[in-house]
Amino acid sequence: xxxxxxxxxxxxxxxxxxxxxxxxxxxxxxxxxxxxxxxxxxxxxxxxxxxxxxxxxxxxxxxxxxxxxxxxxxxxxxxxxxxxxxxxxxxxxxxxxxxxxxxxxxxxxxxxxxxxxxxxxxxxxxxxxxxxxxxxxxxxxxxxxxxxxxxx
Amino acid sequence: xxxxxxxxxxxxxxxxxxxxxxxxxxxxxxxxxxxxxxxxxxxxxxxxxxxxxxxxxxxxxxxxxxxxxxxxxxxxxxxxxxxxxxxxxxxxxxxxxxxxxxxxxxxxxxxxxxxxxxxxxxxxxxxxxxxxxxxxxxxxxxxxxxxxxxxx
DNA sequence: CCGAAATCATTGGTACGACCAACGTTGGCG
DNA sequence: CGCCAACGTTGGTCGTACCAATGATTTCGG
Numbered sequence: 558x559x560x561x562x563x564x565x566x567x568x569x570x571x572x573x574x575x576x577x578x579x580x581x582x583x584x585x586x587x588x589x590x591x592x593x594x595x596x597x598x599x600x601x602x603x604x605x606x607x608x609x610x611x612x613x614x615x616x617x618x619x620x621x622x623x624x625x626x627x628x629x630x631x632x633x634x635x636x637x638x639x640x641x642x643x644x645x646x647x648x649x650x651x652x653x654x655x656x657x658x659x660x661x662x663x664x665x666x667x668x669x670x671x672x673x674x675x676x677x678x679x680x681x682x683x684x685x686x687x688x689x690x691x692x693x694x695x696x697x698x699x700x701x702x703x704x705x706x707x708x709x
Numbered sequence: 710x711x712x713x714x715x716x717x718x719x720x721x722x723x724x725x726x727x728x729x730x731x732x733x734x735x736x737x738x739x740x741x742x743x744x745x746x747x748x749x750x751x752x753x754x755x756x757x758x759x760x761x762x763x764x765x766x767x768x769x770x771x772x773x774x775x776x777x778x779x780x781x782x783x784x785x786x787x788x789x790x791x792x793x794x795x796x797x798x799x800x801x802x803x804x805x806x807x808x809x810x811x812x813x814x815x816x817x818x819x820x821x822x823x824x825x826x827x828x829x830x831x832x833x834x835x836x837x838x839x840x841x842x843x844x845x846x847x848x849x850x851x852x853x854x855x856x857x858x859x860x861x
Numbered sequence: 862c863c864g865a866a867a868t869c870a871t872t873g874g875t876a877c878g879a880c881c882a883a884c885g886t887t888g889g890c891g
Numbered sequence: 892c893g894c895c896a897a898c899g900t901t902g903g904t905c906g907t908a909c910c911a912a913t914g915a916t917t918t919c920g921g
Contacts (some may be wrong), residue, residue, distance in 0.1 A: 567777060569761040571826070576833050576845070577739045579852040584736035585879090586859045587729045592906085602906070609721040620869060625719060629909060634871055656869040656916045674723070681728050687858040688851060693728070696851045699844060700731040706839040707738045737908090744877090754878070772898060781880060786900055808887045808898040 587684055594676045600669065603628050603636040604645075605677070608662060608670045611646060616661035618651065645669050739836055746828045752821065755780050755788040756797075757829070760814060760822045763798060768813035770803065797821050 572578045595601050606626040611617060614625060619637065623630045637660060640646040645666035651657035662670070685693050724730045747753050758778040763769060766777060771789065775782045789812060792798040797818035803809035814822070837845045 568779070569758070569765045569777065571761040571765065572758065574849060575829065576837055576849060576852075577743060577829070579849060579856065580732065580735050580739045582856050583732050583852055586856065587732045588907095591729060606721070606724065609723040613721045613723065618869075619871095625721065627720070629907095630869085631871070631873085631910085632908075654869085654917070658870070677727065677729070684859075685728055685855060687854050692851060692854075695847065696855075697726060697728060697731060699840065699848045699851075700728075700735055702839050702844075703837060703848075704731065704734050704738065707836075740878095770898075771900095781878095782898085783881085783900070783902085784879080806888070806898085810899070 587680075590680045590684055594680050595673070598669075598672060598676060599643075600673060603632060604640060605670075605673050607633070607636055607640065608645065608666055608673070611660060611662040612667060612670055616659050618657040619660060620657070622660065640666070643669075739832075742832045742836055746832050747825070750821075750824060750828060751795075752825060755784060756792060757822075757825050759785070759788055759792065760797065760818055760825070763812060763814040764819060764822055768811050770809040771812060772809070774812060792818070795821075 592601065595605065603626070606628060607622055610622055610625045614621075617625070619633050620630065622628070622637075623633045626633075628636070637646060637648065641648050643665075644663055647661050647663055649659050649661070651659045685696070688696065744753065747757065755778070758780060759774055762774055762777045766773075769777070771785050772782065774780070774789075775785045778785075780788070789798060789800065793800050795817075796815055799813050799815055801811050801813070803811045837848070840848065
């Protein structure tokens with residue numbers, strides 16, 4: 558992300574208070590923290606989402622993973638290739654439906670997931686550092702309301 | 710943006726309350742509204758930022774625009790090419806410093822900018838539809854505090 | 862029971878935002 | 892004068908989020 562990075566010229570007033578602008582920049586900060594944190598552990602992007610879904614919902618088809626994580630099917634394929642290569646998930650043909658693969662998380666996958674959970678907790682904390690616990694809850698609630706509205 | 714688009718499988722619990730996740734999705738919704746709204750007017754992305762900076766700070770060099778908008782210099786070049794082609798800005802060599810171009814917004818540029826302001830207002834409104842005026846202010850304040858912290 | 866429609870995994874490609882490196886030109890300063 | 896910094900520009904990279912098409916398979920309507 559880019560928005561008004563270093564320490565330079567003032568941002569136009571038109572932008573400063575626009576929610577879309579603030580969200581855009583917040584996303585930038587958030588993304589940067591995430592890619593740094595995840596990169597250090599050798600993981601990135603979709604991996605966490607997929608591992609989380611597998612840990613919570615158990616073995617799933619790739620199509621189910623795509624639906625539950627919101628990741629496009631084609632990207633699921635690529636991410637699972639990487640995860641399988643690291644032995645974090647296992648791909649096995651589904652006996653009852655030969656179109657499907659059954660993906661399951663391995664023990665190593667679970668370990669990686671809890672490691673990522675810790676990383677992620679640290680990131681949330683750094684991201685929201687200037688906010689009190691109550692304010693953090695408030696932010697979450699407000700964003701949640703907004704998002705809920707845009708999913709009918 | 711992608712996150713959990715249509716209406717399908719539940720999102721993993723690990724993700725649902727994570728601020729980074731919420732911000733990511735909020736960014737998705739925001740981006741979608743923006744590109745739709747701006748696209749309909751034949752503008753996109755960096756254009757608004759540049760026009761806003763020009764209107765507010767007056768004629769500027771491209772380097773200044775890059776600094777004040779946070780847009781990379783190379784992207785400023787491309788965006789200005791498009792804006793100039795539509796006669797929304799004027800590029801003129803700076804007499805006193807022949808390295809620089811002096812970019813200024815045209816009358817048509819100002820008209821486009823106010824049109825975009827309207828579009829943008831509508832978008833903020835749709836984005837935050839479920840929130841009261843007080844809640845919107847609160848969200849802005851919270852995000853502002855967070856962002857301020859990440860710019861020292 | 863059979864053919865049409867839907868579903869699945871997969872390949873390959875697109876668009877866009879955000880970057881980085883390199884270059885030739887020009888300015889400023891010691 | 893000589894060197895370094897700043898400027899505009901070109902031409903890339905990378906990651907996220909998509910879409911379209913294909914072959915294999917299953918499901919379903921008639």
